[in-house]
Amino acid sequence: MSDQLALFDKVRPEPEGLRYAADFVSPAIEQELILGIQTLPLQPFQFGEFEGKRRVASFGFRYDYDFHQLKRAEPIPAWLAEIVANVEMFVGPATRIQQVLCTEYGVGVGIGWHRDKPHFDEIFGLSLGSACKFRFRKRSGKTWDRFKIDAEPRSIYMMTGASRQIWEHSVPAVEAPRYSITFRTMTNGPDLRTPA
Template sequence: MPLLPLLLPQASLLYDHAFLTGPEADNLLARLSAEVAWEQRAIRIFGQEIPQPRLTAWYGDPAARYAYSGLHWEPRNWTPALAALRQRVEAATGHQFNSVLLNLYRTGQDSMGWHADDEPELGPEPAIASLSLGATRRFRMRPRAGLAHVPLSLDLPNGSLLLMCGTTQQHWQHALPKTARPVGPRLNLTFRWVHPAG
């Protein structure tokens, strides 16, 4: 099934709610949860260091070094499962990716705050392909200053794929808030192209 557009001003969003079958997604969730080298790094907020409310990992080509929120990432080598996923996501989206950021949300209390993927090494109009495995969580988008539009809420189920590209990161922020509902783990993989330094 091709990715279908989601209408949002000053943004380019494409979505497939069933990019992977349920069994495929379940198997990948179990495999990646076990074999990925997970970390829980600390970030500095208002002068205090606090652990990120999720587990993270960074994989990619050797030159795909990345930095955000004061964290610097050296890519680990692609695992066979991640390399195969990259090929499938590239074929579906028509974009090339040299890296993937993995976020494991263990419970509903794990979250991601408001941000845009607008680091210089991603370029002015990055393509970010977001693959969700596991529990359905609510993904939120809100307009940045200067854009008058209502926020968007989108439930991202197991096996879904969301592509954000064009000027999306310039005009919108996104987040994955906490939820009080009892939910199982969710693994999110965001494939991207990092421009090598220099």
Template sequence: MLGNEVPVLSEFGDLEIIDVSDLEESADSRKLTRRERAEQFRVCKRRNEAYATMLRMEGVASAAELFSQQPSRTICIVNIGYSAEGLLTVQLLEKAFSRYDGFERVVVNIVKPYSFAIFHSTSEAQSAFAELHDKPCPEFKNKLLVLEYVTPSIFAQLTKEPIPGSTESIAETLDESRGLFYIADFISEQEEQTILAYIREDEEREISTNGGSDKWHRIQERYVKHYGHSFDYQTKHVGDVAKTASQQLPLWSQAFIERMSECIPAHTLEPDMLTIQRYPPGAGISFHVDSHTAFTDTLAVLSMGTPVQMDFRKPGAHNAALVSLDLEPRSLLLLTGEARYAWEHAIRIRRTDLVDGAIRERRERWSITIRKVNKTIECNCKYPDLCDNDAETVQRLRARLEYQRD
């Protein structure tokens, strides 16, 4: 918390933000050199900007709506969040906080300029807070960390994560009745190793025939490769076919694709697009729904490597329903209907998951996403909140398609 010895800016509500315009008038500042006063001014200005950015992003008028005057086991790092460094930021935060007893994990949300450190107890969080708040942090080139306490409910609101330590049941469920099908051990361990070996062989072949380059594309902290069709991460739609590893699905995928239809015959998928994704430890993907107009009703995800927790949420206010599903290695997740169209899904950027009260460290994860391209680029679903049928980008794509037909 910021001290009372300096003036505050009223627009931040109850939060005690330093008014940099008054620094030159304080008794302490008159003892400083010009360079020291300039540095003090710069630090205070950046601190104020960090608070202002967070309040603006969360749409609140007062910091009192976000931060707690009472200590809690959850600390918000106001001025450190997701950046171009991505996983490096997570690793550095973990290094900074793991020196203190009771450290549990770091939570960083994609595109959010702030983050959180969670401890097992309030007293342990207080010890870390006392030593780190407003102090130079060597992990971040001696940048001063600006820390605040947040209550469990505010943490859940800001991160869309379950309340730390909560044993309350989830208000809504997401199951087969809503279009989510989950099959554990869909493939065997031997099949998993065989598929991963085929992926590596394809990569070696690409390198040998393409002048030393492969067909992987880096998207944030994960790596993707497309077969059949590519995906344009700018337009969020089907992309340039030239960016595929092959315009045909790999032969090694046919066996488990056929098995999918046998397991869930009511939702037979005849895919023409396959995407491999490699997630280094800690990598994730932000909340999203696969474009309604780009792909048909059913999509499937085969998981390999390390287990990971996937979160699902309905769009809307801060109290949107949240469901977490543990994706085990060799499992198949199939989304159709409401689960496909009305719920967003994400994998959090963090190096550990909290599962049944135990902390589980992530390792490398692989997934294969299987889709069928929607040739009409139209959607008539009953879930308008996440539907892109009327989006300007989609209208341009449809106009281009009509022009090509003519």
């Protein structure tokens, strides 16, 4: 039996540096955050000449796919200050969130396989609205190692180390409206946080 479990572990390894916590915010806070996102001037996600179906708003910084560089964005709004502080406390006192991305996923919308841009270091994602499958994969010879989290509403995940730098992640199409807030630290350089 233990040999079978060992084989299972090799087939489905957990990405190193991945952390997940359920019920990071209360249902009341979740509703406040969803309402806040719904009031934003959300725009379809642009990557070069392509347009994604999800709608987004970036704060602090945004990645410009035409110029392949970070550009300043609107400051992180005051209504997000408390949740940013809570995410920073979740990780540790040295954590400095400098970029926030608010995303709306309509029914049937997901996000394909990718890694976040190398300008960013630690990645934290807060799931709001519907649950989703948060999938990971990394190349292993001619096949893929795969891992999946059932990301429940109000849960948070953290990606550092290999889970951030080696594994790709994706979210398949959701069956009900979903919102997420992604919080990112920067890889190096001075503290560039824009005032809230």
